[in-house]
Amino acid sequence: MTVCAIETAGRTGFTIAADGTYAARLAGDGDALYPERWTLDGPEPYAVPLPLGQPEDPHAQVLPLADGRVLIARRAGGGYTFSLLYPTGPGTGQLPLGAVESPALRLLPPSPDGTCAYALTAGEHSTGVWRVAGGAYGPEHVAEIEGRCTGGVWLDRTGRLLALDRQLDGRPVKTVAVDLERGGEVTELLQITEDSEDRLLLADADSGLLLIRSDAPSPGHARLGWGVMGSTLPVRFPECLRLADAAVTPFAVQPGQMLIPEGCAVALRIDAAAGSWLGVWRPSERRMRQLRAPAGWLRGAGLWTPEGELRLPYVTGAVRCGLARFVPDAVTQPSQPEDARGEPSAREVTPGVCKPVPLQQAPLQQAALTGRTARG
Structure with missing residues (x-):
């Protein structure tokens, strides 16, 4: 199942695991908030509350893993701490994973591999990519990307290729692909025109469909469009x-x-x-x-x-x-x-030069996208 939850942080967030089996959110009323896990792959969905000794901060972020555990990121001092929560009979088990020192951190959508979780941290001139669950020794810094990065869309089914919307040196936002198995090596993914702001919203690894928001058709007014990964045809913006x-x-x-x-x-x-x-x-x-x-x-x-x-x-x-x-x-x-x-x-x-950069021209991504034929 291909899933995506746009609101992934804070009180209203509801995030679905990459394989569609579980979901997680902060439930409760007022200040009495607690993590809640939903099971989605049975005949009927059901929810399991995962409360601990005290209510959660409304800004806590939760993310389900494919094994049924729920990752929670909590603000603590000048950083964030991470734990895995799971039901244990009538109670809730908690496995602390460690912490990341950063005043601004956001969990990325669930990794397609179902076992790892990643987060972005904001620096003065760069953006850090952290593996906060699924590593061998707690949170690991896996990449540092020049510029300010937002968004976050997975491009493959292994959790190797991550698309980020990057603003660099005051230039318009462009989407880049980050290879997490090559130390965060960056290649251009989407540039419709030099002056347009081009953001990737969703990508489907099976079909290659890309959902894009760009102001290329009408500068200053973002439009929703679609393209195909690996295609040389222009991005289209249906009326x-x-x-x-x-x-x-x-x-x-x-x-x-x-x-x-x-x-x-x-x-x-x-x-x-x-x-x-x-x-x-x-x-x-x-x-x-x-x-x-x-x-x-x-x-x-x-x-x-x-x-x-x-x-x-x-x-x-x-x-x-x-x-x-x-x-x-x-x-x-x-x-x-x-x-x-x-x-x-x-x-x-369709602006004259309106096309995504074909991924098969990016050598670092070819191995992870083998078997794909470019389509229009």
């Missing part, structure tokens, strides 16, 4: 993904579509003054379907199955741990937006 007075953010891509990026279903969160709801779209389609999200949806979190079932976690007063399951292809609700003639808009904006 149907551009909504007036609403922000559209992709959060999950359908896995298992080997080398068929145009057929991958993409789930999007739509946020506007009236609230939040769900969008479903495929690159091969000319329209985005807009659907009502389940009550209590943990916004920005969800997963696809390879068969095309979308699963959204939710919590209500009556349901402590819920997982809404539906197949969007079976939904007949009318899609939006439409043009003035009542037809779905199909216009795509």
Whole structure:
């Protein structure tokens, strides 16, 4: 399963493991917060609270591992401490892992290997990449990247290649690929134009589909677009993904579509003054379907199955741990937006040099992406 949770830090965060088996969040009310693990791969989801002797800080970050343990990062003094939590009968076990001295730290999305966890730390002129779980001797500094890095998207299924959005020397933000097995060696991944800000939001290792936000079509106004890893075709910016007075953010891509990026279903969160709801779209389609999200949806979190079932976690007063399951292809609700003639808009904006850097031209990444054929 390909999963992604946009909100990965703080009180509202709900993070799903790379294989879709577990999830974790901070649960509770007010100041009485505690980590909670969800099991998602059974007939029905269920939640296990993992409280300790005192409530957690609202800024604590949690991340599930594939073995069912939950990593927690807690602020402590001028840095962060890390522990693994797990249920032990009626109580909670805790395995301390060590600490990282940094006033600003953010956990990255779960590693595809399911056993390691990584974090970014902000320095004055560079960004550190730390392996905070899964190493031999506690937190390990694995790379130091020049510039200020944000984002974080895994490009393969081994946890070797990490994409980061980097700002360097005051230049526009560009996405780079970091090879964690080569000491953090950096190669360019995405540059649409020299002056555009280009960020990678999601990547699917099976199909090569990339979801991108860039202001290349309209300088100063970021647009949502898509491209294909290894392709020489331009990034496309479908008009149907551009909504007036609403922000559209992709959060999950359908896995298992080997080398068929145009057929991958993409789930999007739509946020506007009236609230939040769900969008479903495929690159091969000319329209985005807009659907009502389940009550209590943990916004920005969800997963696809390879068969095309979308699963959204939710919590209500009556349901402590819920997982809404539906197949969007079976939904007949009318899609939006439409043009003035009542037809779905199909216009795509493609700047003259609008293309991702083909990954097969980056020698450090070739070995980890063997077997992939470039597609348009």
